[in-house]
Amino acid sequence: MAKRNQRQHKESSGLWEVVDVRILLSLIAGLLLAAGLTWGLNYVTAPTTLPLQAIEIEGDFRQVEARQIQSVLFEVELGGLFSVDVEQVRQLTEAIAWVEKVSVTRKWPDTLRLNVHEHHAVAHWGEKALMNDKGGIFVAPQQSHPAGLPHFNGPEGQQHAVLTVFGKMNQLLAPVGLQVSALSMDARRAWRVSLDNGMELLLGRAERERQLLRFVHVYPKVLSEKAQRIRRVDLRYTNGFAVEWKSARVGEAQYAVGETAYV
Numbered sequence: 450m451a452k453r454n455q456r457q458h459k460e461s462s463g464l465w466e467v468v469d470v471r472i473l474l475s476l477i478a479g480l481l482l483a484a485g486l487t488w489g490l491n492y493v494t495a496p497t498t499l500p501l502q503a504i505e506i507e508g509d510f511r512q513v514e515a516r517q518i519q520s521v522l523f524e525v526e527l528g529g530l531f532s533v534d535v536e537q538v539r540q541l542t543e544a545i546a547w548v549e550k551v552s553v554t555r556k557w558p559d560t561l562r563l564n565v566h567e568h569h570a571v572a573h574w575g576e577k578a579l580m581n582d583k584g585g586i587f588v589a590p591q592q593s594h595p596a597g598l599p600h601f602n603g604p605e606g607q608q609h610a611v612l613t614v615f616g617k618m619n620q621l622l623a624p625v626g627l628q629v630s631a632l633s634m635d636a637r638r639a640w641r642v643s644l645d646n647g648m649e650l651l652l653g654r655a656e657r658e659r660q661l662l663r664f665v666h667v668y669p670k671v672l673s674e675k676a677q678r679i680r681r682v683d684l685r686y687t688n689g690f691a692v693e694w695k696s697a698r699v700g701e702a703q704y705a706v707g708e709t710a711y712v
Contacts (some may be wrong), residue, residue: 501527501561512547521545530555542658546589549581573600574608584609597604603634621661625668646676661686684687
């Protein structure tokens with residue numbers, strides 16, 4: 450019995466020795482792997498590894514000049530292909546006036562590629578800003594503003610609504626040959642519309658489309674011949690509208706359809 454116990458003890462001790470060696474080898478292998486990964490990471494992210502030799506700038510440029518982007522890149526420590534801070538490059542480039550968004554990618558083995566998208570301005574917003582075709586608001590030097598853009602105004606956060614209504618109104622006005630030159634939404638969501646013939650329309654919040662259709666219906670029959678003398682048409686009536694003349698004549702205070710509406 451004693452000999453059997455001694456043999457079992459020796460076998461048990463041998464098993465633990467094998468397990469201890471395996472654990473030790475696993476730990477050593479893990480440490481070596483971690484050290485290798487750390488060295489590799491430090492190597493590839495070092496500025497001297499794969500130093501950048503070229504920068505490609507792509508985009509359909511109309512307002513932005515390549516030299517503007519190049520001057521921004523001088524502020525960045527470019528270094529190597531993997532050490533360059535692409536997020537910093539993106540943020541600095543998007544801070545340039547007229548730049549809407551930029552994608553920055555690494556191109557093996559030594560090139561940084563920038564794909565630059567400009568704002569496409571569709572309107573003035575307020576006194577100093579511009580609106581792009583997605584309803585985004587941006588600021589650019591006054592001298593760079595394109596000529597002939599319509600003017601928009603509205604409460605904060607309502608620029609998409611104003612842009613959408615602008616498109617619908619122009620569609621409704623197209624049959625009578627008119628276009629919107631300025632559009633403003635007030636705090637109560639009522640609308641003031643300036644037309645390219647110098648006339649102004651006042652529309653309510655709830656039924657602006659029906660009110661504008663009423664105007665389109667009567668304009669060629671009643672108002673077109675006198676359009677140059679009309680200052681404003683108030684369409685915020687249930688069944689009619691009121692006309693304000695630039696210089697009113699006797700007996701020419703208003704036109705109405707259905708219900709009488711006085712200026």
